Amino acid sequence: MFQPDLLQGKRILITGGGTGLGKGMARRFLELGATVYICGRRKEVLAETEAELRVATKAKIHSFPCDVRNLQAVEEMIETIWKDGGLDVVVNNAAGNFLARTEELSSGAFDAIIGIVLMGTINVTMACGRRWLKAQHPGVMLNIVASYASSGSAYVVPSAISKSGVVALTRSLAVEWGNRGIRMNAIAPGPIPTEGAFSRLLPRPELEQFARERNPMNRFGRVEELADLAAFLVSDGSAYINGEIVTMDGGEWLQGAGEFTALGRMLTEKEWQAMKPRKSPKE
Numbered sequence: 001m002f003q004p005d006l007l008q009g010k011r012i013l014i015t016g017g018g019t020g021l022g023k024g025m026a027r028r029f030l031e032l033g034a035t036v037y038i039c040g041r042r043k044e045v046l047a048e049t050e051a052e053l054r055v056a057t058k059a060k061i062h063s064f065p066c067d068v069r070n071l072q073a074v075e076e077m078i079e080t081i082w083k084d085g086g087l088d089v090v091v092n093n094a095a096g097n098f099l100a101r102t103e104e105l106s107s108g109a110f111d112a113i114i115g116i117v118l119m120g121t122i123n124v125t126m127a128c129g130r131r132w133l134k135a136q137h138p139g140v141m142l143n144i145v146a147s148y149a150s151s152g153s154a155y156v157v158p159s160a161i162s163k164s165g166v167v168a169l170t171r172s173l174a175v176e177w178g179n180r181g182i183r184m185n186a187i188a189p190g191p192i193p194t195e196g197a198f199s200r201l202l203p204r205p206e207l208e209q210f211a212r213e214r215n216p217m218n219r220f221g222r223v224e225e226l227a228d229l230a231a232f233l234v235s236d237g238s239a240y241i242n243g244e245i246v247t248m249d250g251g252e253w254l255q256g257a258g259e260f261t262a263l264g265r266m267l268t269e270k271e272w273q274a275m276k277p278r279k280s281p282k283e
């Protein structure tokens, strides 16, 4: 899909890059010539991914245990990376989520998700953004949100609140920092099978079939599809795309919004035929 040197020379940080979509993006960016830094809370998971991707791609990858909720830890990680030469691209991908009835959530439950998704994104964005502005160094940020960031969603309210905050951050800074060389975009994915998301959000296996069927394309997204879109959005090929939220969900959120969409599955063939115009007597 791309020239093999599309990201040659780019230095990219992916938060939550040890697993799932973050790991998929890391792999793709490395294949396209980037040097990649990944972070997350679990040291062993990061080390395993680092070793696996280094062997698979023979490219430069480094990992840092870092909780993005902890501003001091973020500053220390970014300072260490900057001593090594700085970054060109940041992907805010780390997230936490669970399914729950909102009235049963504790204040700590809200804090946990808002802390990772919204404050974690702010912490990393500010640590890198300030350095880019000070050095007049161009930078690209890509935030991974979710298709429900604009619509909201029942049962994942702390995540929906946080993701919509990240959308506002993306659009606001795209304008505020755009004339100083910093580009901000986001991807809003629909469901893509990863252990982290599906173990928490689809508690029964048969719900996967239900989720597949409610998508207009009758399938889930693929990690590789997300990684290719991300590679384009962080590359110089998308240099004039700024402040955009690219939805990648097979059309799923639109089918939820369309007034008559559900009728398509409920009406019988006979009913569709009965609604066709009758031939006029002249014919």
Ligand code: HXC
Pocket (backbone or CB within 6 Å): 095, 096, 097, 098, 099, 100, 105, 106, 107, 108, 109, 110, 112, 113, 146, 159, 189, 190, 191, 192, 196, 197, 200, 201
């Ligand atoms: C209600 C819960 C809960 C649950 C935890 N809490 N799980 N409340 N229902 N299932 C509450 C706890 O009681 C506690 O509140 C607070 O949240 C913090 O819990 P901890 O276990 O201490 O949190 P922590 O160790 O920081 O772990 C964070 C986590 C965990 C979010 C709870 O699931 C995690 O580490 N997730 C990371 C990966 C992840 O979630 N990936 C999925 C991303 S998918 P109190 O009041 O007791 O202190 C995604 C979009 C998918 O984002 C969209 C698909 C279309």
Ligand code: NAP
Pocket (backbone or CB within 6 Å): 015, 016, 017, 018, 019, 020, 021, 022, 039, 040, 041, 042, 043, 045, 066, 067, 068, 069, 092, 093, 094, 095, 096, 116, 120, 144, 145, 146, 147, 188, 189, 190, 191, 192, 193, 194, 195, 196, 197, 198
């Ligand atoms: P995942 O594998 O669980 O990824 C989440 C990553 O974030 C993990 O590597 C986790 O590592 C890291 N993380 C969590 N809390 C952190 C913290 N406080 N500090 C640093 N890192 C932290 O799930 P995923 O499906 O790949 O999700 C990736 C992104 O895509 C998320 O933003 C998610 O909201 C979004 N998304 C996913 C889907 C989907 O269907 N998969 C759909 C829409 C949006 P540690 O636990 O080691 O910290």
